[in-house]
Amino acid sequence: MKRGLFVLLMAGAVVPGFVLAQDTAYKALRTLGAQRGEKALNRVTAIVGHSGRPQPVAWRIVLDDPGARGGERELDIVSGQISSERTPVRSPAAELTPIDLTKLNLDSDGAFRAAEKEASRNQVGFDSVNYRLSLDGATGQPVWNLDMFDYEQRLVGAVRIAATDGTLLSTGNWVPQTLDDHRQQNQQQSDAEALAGPPPPVNGDANPPADYRSPEYQDRGDLSQDGSDEHPRETIRDRANRYGASVAHFGKTVVHRTTRIFQTVGGWFQEKFTGRNTIDPKHGQDDDSDQQEPSEDQYSRSTQPHDPYSQPVTPPPE
Numbered sequence: 340m341k342r343g344l345f346v347l348l349m350a351g352a353v354v355p356g357f358v359l360a361q362d363t364a365y366k367a368l369r370t371l372g373a374q375r376g377e378k379a380l381n382r383v384t385a386i387v388g389h390s391g392r393p394q395p396v397a398w399r400i401v402l403d404d405p406g407a408r409g410g411e412r413e414l415d416i417v418s419g420q421i422s423s424e425r426t427p428v429r430s431p432a433a434e435l436t437p438i439d440l441t442k443l444n445l446d447s448d449g450a451f452r453a454a455e456k457e458a459s460r461n462q463v464g465f466d467s468v469n470y471r472l473s474l475d476g477a478t479g480q481p482v483w484n485l486d487m488f489d490y491e492q493r494l495v496g497a498v499r500i501a502a503t504d505g506t507l508l509s510t511g512n513w514v515p516q517t518l519d520d521h522r523q524q525n526q527q528q529s530d531a532e533a534l535a536g537p538p539p540p541v542n543g544d545a546n547p548p549a550d551y552r553s554p555e556y557q558d559r560g561d562l563s564q565d566g567s568d569e570h571p572r573e574t575i576r577d578r579a580n581r582y583g584a585s586v587a588h589f590g591k592t593v594v595h596r597t598t599r600i601f602q603t604v605g606g607w608f609q610e611k612f613t614g615r616n617t618i619d620p621k622h623g624q625d626d627d628s629d630q631q632e633p634s635e636d637q638y639s640r641s642t643q644p645h646d647p648y649s650q651p652v653t654p655p656p657e
Contacts, residue, residue: 364447364472367398367416374421384435388470393451403435411435436474438481445505450483454498457510458487464516466490472502
């Protein structure tokens, strides 16, 4: 390989961490050259990337390595570093031919734009892309093969693009997106937005019940019954005192009326047999003057039936 290509790939690779996530294939090659040298670049046979959105997180670079057990070596490049390395067993029928990197004129991002344009022209939506740069078996030229997948990882389209000049070589396997696919994709996006939002309350209740042990419920009578509207600032203690006084007053009224009934009846019998009434304190007074008794209470009035024999007897003249 010409030293000019090595210098070109090394441009921008002075700092080891220069390559970030979702880097292009060219940047992965720069990382390989920076860490393994020009000799490794001369042995590149393929560059592979999976699940690109639009670029993959990791690029796998395949090297021709006669000293390896399978004749090849794979290195994974992630964020400007060689994250892993392996030597898989290769089929004896397979032949590895290094790519002449000096012929590359189309990076992986350019290949993605060409594939995206073809997918739009065929009314196909996709979610991710698998990349593979290798030599065409018929022409021996480097070719980009891009397979496009929907959000359910179904193949919906494929393109082949010449890596030397960006010529679209072939397309196929197009699966136009249906209305149901649109709805499912929108639902998936809505679910993702819901998961990214704030979490719900731990107890599942956005409006937890009030704590009646708090001071505002202890110091104030907030119940709407029992005439609390007439005493909006009345405390529970004041309300208890008021109810207690009402009960005591009611008891006194009952005792008073019961006593009056017995006094009235006893006075009536006394007056019948003796002609005097000293038991009934209200004898001879109007019952309406008693402010504690309503006028319509018939049981609180003294009853004196007309008895002609209860009248005083006048002796005849002699």
